[in-house]
Amino acid sequence: MTLTQVPLEPVWLTLKLATLTTVLLLLVGTPVAWWLARTRSWWKHPISAVVALPLVLPPTVLGFYLLLLLGPNGPVGHLTTALGLGTLPFTFAGLVVGSTLYSFPFVVQPLQNAFEALGSRPLEVAATLRATPWQAFTTVAVPLALPGFITGAVLGFAHTVGEFGVVLMIGGNIPGETKVLSVAIYDHVEALEWDQTHWLAGGMLLFSFLVVLAMYLVARRARQVAL
Amino acid sequence: MSGVEARLRLRYGEFSLQAEFELPGRGITALFGPSGSGKTTALRCVAGLERARGYLRFENEVWQDDAAGRFVPTHRRAIGYVFQEASLFPHLSVRRNLEFGWKRIPPAQRRVVFDDAVALLGVGHLLQRQPARLSGGERQRVAIVRALLTSPRLLLMDEPLAALDHRSKLEILPYLERLHGELAIPVLYVSHSPDEVARLADTMVLMERGQVRAVGPATELLVRLDLPLAHADDAGAVIDAVVGGHDGEYHLTHLDFDGGRISVPSAARTAGAPVRLRIHARDVSLAQALHRDTSILNILPVEVTAIDEAGPAQLLVKLCAGTTPLLARITRRSGAALALHTGQRLFAQIKSVALVE
Numbered sequence: 136m137t138l139t140q141v142p143l144e145p146v147w148l149t150l151k152l153a154t155l156t157t158v159l160l161l162l163v164g165t166p167v168a169w170w171l172a173r174t175r176s177w178w179k180h181p182i183s184a185v186v187a188l189p190l191v192l193p194p195t196v197l198g199f200y201l202l203l204l205l206g207p208n209g210p211v212g213h214l215t216t217a218l219g220l221g222t223l224p225f226t227f228a229g230l231v232v233g234s235t236l237y238s239f240p241f242v243v244q245p246l247q248n249a250f251e252a253l254g255s256r257p258l259e260v261a262a263t264l265r266a267t268p269w270q271a272f273t274t275v276a277v278p279l280a281l282p283g284f285i286t287g288a289v290l291g292f293a294h295t296v297g298e299f300g301v302v303l304m305i306g307g308n309i310p311g312e313t314k315v316l317s318v319a320i321y322d323h324v325e326a327l328e329w330d331q332t333h334w335l336a337g338g339m340l341l342f343s344f345l346v347v348l349a350m351y352l353v354a355r356r357a358r359q360v361a362l
Numbered sequence: 363m364s365g366v367e368a369r370l371r372l373r374y375g376e377f378s379l380q381a382e383f384e385l386p387g388r389g390i391t392a393l394f395g396p397s398g399s400g401k402t403t404a405l406r407c408v409a410g411l412e413r414a415r416g417y418l419r420f421e422n423e424v425w426q427d428d429a430a431g432r433f434v435p436t437h438r439r440a441i442g443y444v445f446q447e448a449s450l451f452p453h454l455s456v457r458r459n460l461e462f463g464w465k466r467i468p469p470a471q472r473r474v475v476f477d478d479a480v481a482l483l484g485v486g487h488l489l490q491r492q493p494a495r496l497s498g499g500e501r502q503r504v505a506i507v508r509a510l511l512t513s514p515r516l517l518l519m520d521e522p523l524a525a526l527d528h529r530s531k532l533e534i535l536p537y538l539e540r541l542h543g544e545l546a547i548p549v550l551y552v553s554h555s556p557d558e559v560a561r562l563a564d565t566m567v568l569m570e571r572g573q574v575r576a577v578g579p580a581t582e583l584l585v586r587l588d589l590p591l592a593h594a595d596d597a598g599a600v601i602d603a604v605v606g607g608h609d610g611e612y613h614l615t616h617l618d619f620d621g622g623r624i625s626v627p628s629a630a631r632t633a634g635a636p637v638r639l640r641i642h643a644r645d646v647s648l649a650q651a652l653h654r655d656t657s658i659l660n661i662l663p664v665e666v667t668a669i670d671e672a673g674p675a676q677l678l679v680k681l682c683a684g685t686t687p688l689l690a691r692i693t694r695r696s697g698a699a700l701a702l703h704t705g706q707r708l709f710a711q712i713k714s715v716a717l718v719e
Contacts, residue, residue, distance in 0.1 A: 256449050259411050262436035263443035264463030265512055271437075274462075278453045 142331060144311060145319035146338075152227070152315060153295040156234040157242075160291040161284070163235065164242040169272075171243070172250035187240050194237065198304025201233050205305065223305075230306045230313055237301045238294045242287040249283020250276065282354045289350040293343060365421060365548050366516070370407050372414035379403050379414060379572040387421060389564035390542055390549040392580065394556075394591075400572040401552045405518050408550060409443050410436040420516055442509030442547075444519040448501035450493035456504050457489040464511035473513040474545075482544065483507045483537050499530030503537060510545070517549045523558060538562060539718075556591060560584060560600050560640050561718045585687045587670040587680055592689060597678075598642035599688045600718070605631045621684025622662040626715055638718035643678065645713040646690035648700060652709050660712040664688060666704050669697070677702070681710055 167186065171179055189197060205223040206212045212222045223229035253276060261271035277284070299317040306313030308322070316335060323332040365387025372379040379400040385391045393401040406412035410425065413433070418426040425434045442463075450459050464476060480486050483503045493501060502522055509517060522538075523531045535558075542549070542562060553559055559566060563580040568589060576583055581600050584591050591597060606618035613628040617637055624639065631637060652661060664681040672678040677697045681688040688710060700708070 256445070256447075257451060259436070260443075260445065260449045260451070261462070262411070263409060263441060263512075264508065265437050265466040266462070267437055275451060279451075 142319065142335075145314050145316045146335070148227075148311070148314065149296055149316040152230055152234060153292045155231050156238060156295045157288055157292045159231065159235045160238055160242040161288060164239060164246055164287065164291075168243045168246035169250055169276075172247045172253075173255075186243050189237050190240050194298065194300025195304055197237060198233065198301045201229075201236070201301070201305050205229060205232065225305070225307045225309060225313060227312050230302060230315070233301045233305045234295045234298060237298055238291045241290040241294045245283045245286040245290065246280065249280035249286075253279055285353050286350060289346060289353075293346050296339075297343070366408065366550070367419045368404070368408065368417070370404060370414040370416040370418065372403065372407070372412070377403075377572060379407075381569070381572070381574050383567050383574050383577055385550070385567070385577075386548070386565055388546070388548050390551050390562050391565040391567060392559045392563035393550060393552045393567045393569060394554065394559050394563075395569035395575075396554060398571075399569040401554075401567075401569045402520055403572075404569070405520055405550060405552050408516075409441055409518055410434065410439055411443075440513075440515040442512050442514030442517045444502070444506050444509050444517070444522045446521045446525050448493075448498075448505040450496075450501055450504060450508070452493055454493075455489070456485065456491050456493065456496070459493065459504060460489070460508050460511055463508060467511075467513055471513060474510050476511060479507045479510045482510075482540060497530065498526050499533045502526060502530070502534060506537070506541075510541075510547075514547060517547050519549060519551045521552050521554070523555070524553075535561060556584075556594050556596060560598070561638070582687070585680055585689050587668050587678060592643075592670075592678060592680075593672060596642060596644075597689060597691075598640055598645075599686075601639045601641065601686055601688075603637050603639055605629075605633050605635045605637060607633055619684075619686055621664075621682070621686040624660045624662075624712065624715055626717060629717055640716040640718050641688060641712055642714070642716075643689035643691040645715075646681075646688060647711045647713070648679065648681075648690055648692060648696070648702075649709045649711055650700060653711075656711065658711045658713060660715065662688075662710045662712065664708055664710045666702065666706045666708065668704060669702060681708070683710065 171183060202224055203209050204211045205215070207216065207222050215221065215223055223232060257275050257279060258271045261275045266274065297317065299321070302313065302315055302318055308314050308318050316339060320332060320335050320339070323335065364384040366385040369382045370379060377398070377400070381400065381404050393404060395401045403412055407414045408418065410433070415428050416426065417428070418424070424432060425439055426432060451462065454462065460480070480489070483506055485500065485503050485507055488496060488500055488504065493504070496504065506522065523534060526534065539562065551562060559580060566578065566580040566583045567574055568576040568583060568591070576586070576589055581602065583589060584597070585599050586592060601619050603617040603619035603624070606616040606623060608615050608628065609625070614625040615629045615631065617624045617626065617639060662683045664683045666679060667682050668680040670678045672691060675693055677692055677694055679690045679692060679702065681690060690710060
């Protein structure tokens with residue numbers, strides 16, 4: 136079997152899903168992590184618990200509730216239908232939403248740790264040097280928390296690539312739309328197609344190793360630069 | 363109009379701050395007190411880093427007025443702030459640290475020239491370095507330049523020397539004295555070191571348990587017998603004098619002030635230059651007659667203005683030479699031998715004098 140015969144569609148779909156999800160995770164996760172790191176509100180604890188839930192919940196449970204929420208009879212489903220977007224389950228967009236929720240703690244926690252390690256001093260210094268809160272955030276907090284951003288992005292990306300349960304529950308197995316790598320591998324195993332399985336599974340193994348290795352190297356370098 | 367007018371109230375847990383003070387708009391004002399007295403909190407309130415309730419005005423700008431719902435955030439106050447730890451941004455070179463605030467000031471409003479400030483604190487050779495590669499003293503000097511480059515109208519310094527070892531302290535103090543002499547920026551300086559206050563402060567705010575105990579010229583507060591400063595081990599008077607002339611034969615420099623002349627081994631100062639002297643209470647002894655048969659060079663006629671106990675064996679005596687106050691610490695036995703009483707005219711024999719600036 137040659138490389139051209141390997142079914143690559145699930146690979147591209149997976150990369151697209153993981154990239155979009157990572158971007159979304161950083162956009163939504165950064166303000167949440169910032170708030171969690173700096174608030175003294177009582178709400179910090181229940182919100183932290185909600186953010187951490189995907190770490191302990193079986194993906195099927197998360198998928199089940201998402202299905203109810205996003206489905207035609209769920210509140211979010213009503214909203215998306217009313218906006219003319221249709222319903223999200225069993226679409227690529229639905230997968231992005233599900234993956235973002237599922238990988239949320241993997242991005243929020245490294246970011247929150249990085250922001251907490253920063254303390255309030257660098258931001259106070261920036262304020263006394265006439266930086267607005269937004270300038271202090273972008274020119275001081277973000278560069279100093281860079282290792283946290285890298286760790287969060289890589290973990291979010293890799294975790295999305297590797298997800299299975301949530302995808303199966305809310306995405307199903309539609310080729311070109313929701314059939315991602317992990318589902319495709321499952322299919323090939325079910326059909327006893329060992330060649331395809333080896334290519335995809337082996338590729339995944341190598342990819343995961345490289346990603347984690349790169350993360351460690353980049354984070355170490357960022358720390359050295361910061362010092 | 364005074365420089366700073368503040369009425370601040372703040373409470374967290376056990377600690378409460380209730381400070382009201384008005385400060386001059388020039389020179390160095392020391393916020394002085396033991397740790398936990400609220401001096402740093404008061405400074406942070408002036409910077410807007412801490413939010414107390416009350417009123418705060420700097421010159422003609424109201425920075426906080428809770429009655430009117432006004433609070434100017436830190437980044438819109440024309441302050442420079444030097445923290446106890448230099449707190450340089452670790453991801454930026456020294457030059458980029460310095461430019462961080464400088465580039466945010468519109469060029470037309472810059473009143474401090476980049477190269478001048480760099481030269482004043484002697485950090486020119488450090489510009490390309492990373493903060494991690496500087497010594498503690500160098501870092502704090504860079505932090506001071508960084509604050510100056512925002513052309514502040516008020517410079518706030520929170521124990522800038524406290525985190526440094528003795529050598530770095532001695533390295534920075536002369537720079538702070540130059541700052542005092544060469545820049546017309548009023549400074550609020552938090553300190554718990556009587557020595558720093560004696561060297562630097564013009565005005566002093568004495569704080570205790572979150573309240574202002576006394577405000578006044580440092581030369582007066584340092585010798586007031588009802589305040590703890592005069593009772594400290596290294597208590598003493600600070601005298602602002604001018605160089606009166608030099609004695610070429612014996613290599614002495616004469617320093618004149620209201621109340622007399624003090625001579626010290628030749629100091630490289632031009633005649634007419636202002637100098638600050640410090641005379642410790644323990645270095646002053648008293649005599650009823652003017653002794654010629656002594657090696658002590660500086661003897662001033664003084665009058666006793668107040669006497670207080672300083673422990674079981676000693677007395678603290680406040681004197682004035684002309685209008686200049688002095689402190690002497692003598693044994694009670696010597697006091698009895700002199701029949702010490704207020705209004706008494708004596709001679710103060712000064713064993714040693716420290717030139718401060």
